[in-house]
Amino acid sequence: MEIKASQQTILEFLAQCKFLTVSQMMALGIKKDRANLNRELKAMRHWNKPPIAHKNFGADPVAGKLESVHYLTAAGEKLLQEHTDIVQIRRPMGDSTLFYKDYKHRKHTIDIQVSLLQQQLQGKGNLLLFDTYFDQEGNNRTQANARSKTKLVLSDNSFLIADAVIVWDNNTDYQVYALEMYNGKDTGRVERALWQHAQALSEGVLVDLLLPRFPHIKGYQILCVFEHASCQQATWERLSQNPAYENLRGYFLAKSLQEIQANGFFGNWQSF
Structure with a gap:
């Protein structure tokens, strides 16, 4: 056809x-x-x-x-x-969970992927990977082992599921990110999730997950995209005062969704 x-x-x-x-x-x-x-x-x-x-x-x-x-x-x-x-x-595969519970969050996560594809269309690099929390691997029907592709298991057997895992080729090297899209204004929930990311970062969990496909990567950053700028400001102020994050400055970066949509994915990411 x-x-x-x-x-x-x-x-x-x-x-x-x-x-x-x-x-x-x-x-x-x-x-x-x-x-x-x-x-x-x-x-x-x-x-x-x-x-x-x-x-x-x-x-x-x-x-x-x-x-x-x-x-x-x-x-x-x-x-x-x-x-x-x-x-x-x-x-x-079917529509049993098709956006019914998380329409806005899922759409916003895809908005970020769209912003990266726009950069690719402009010849600024190539999006090699954008796995999301709603991408599954395994099969529950036959093997009962379905799991999110962005699930990161920590050494204490706890785990977190990143909203997206990104590998971007900027025509010089690979940039690797764990992405979190934060809707709402619950700063406590954000801080709990970021502490798990700090643990995963120290253990190199994401690097180990990606090495079979991308053998030359060495590290990554956690990108936090906020629907509400006030939530971003409050969270970053609290993290800046937390001594546990003292050596992690530069690994956690934040930006509002509105700014990404207006000015593009790259540039103006803020550390705490």
Whole structure:
């Protein structure tokens, strides 16, 4: 089956991001006109074997109507295998947990991936890895061993699940990050999560996880993206006064989601 260039681009970005809204697709430059993009998506959803599907959501009391989320189907995966050499194709296996509990947090995590893909499109580097907390490996049905790809197990058998694990090739070397996207204003929850990250950092857990695929990496940083600047400020003030973090300055960096969306992923990250 022949497909248009714009249709293939839609499928390729869905394979990378797993889920995308129309706004995110427009940010990636798939089409400049929202109405044209919506018509393209609607047409693809009505093919005999639709390569994409979408889920509609209701309204949020604060944000208003929520955008629909698009994703690949099995037919879309097959089309990509026939028309491209993409190795890793991401799509949901069923829709039992499709955004119902964490719409905003999941969308914001993907917004950050979109910002990195924008940098890639500008020729500033290559996004080699963006695994998220909703990417699973293993199989609960046959082996009861499904787990998040970003799960980091500590030496005391406790664990944390990073919102994303990133490997970026800046055309000189690899930059590795554990990403946390913080919605809400619960600074106590943020601090507890960051202390676990401090433990994982001291034990080199993420480096050990990535070494089989990226044998030349040596270290990484923890990037904290905040929905609310006030939460970022309060958390960073408290960490700066905590002697346990004295030797970790520079490993923890923060930025607001609004700034990433306005000015791009790189630059202006703040240490405490």
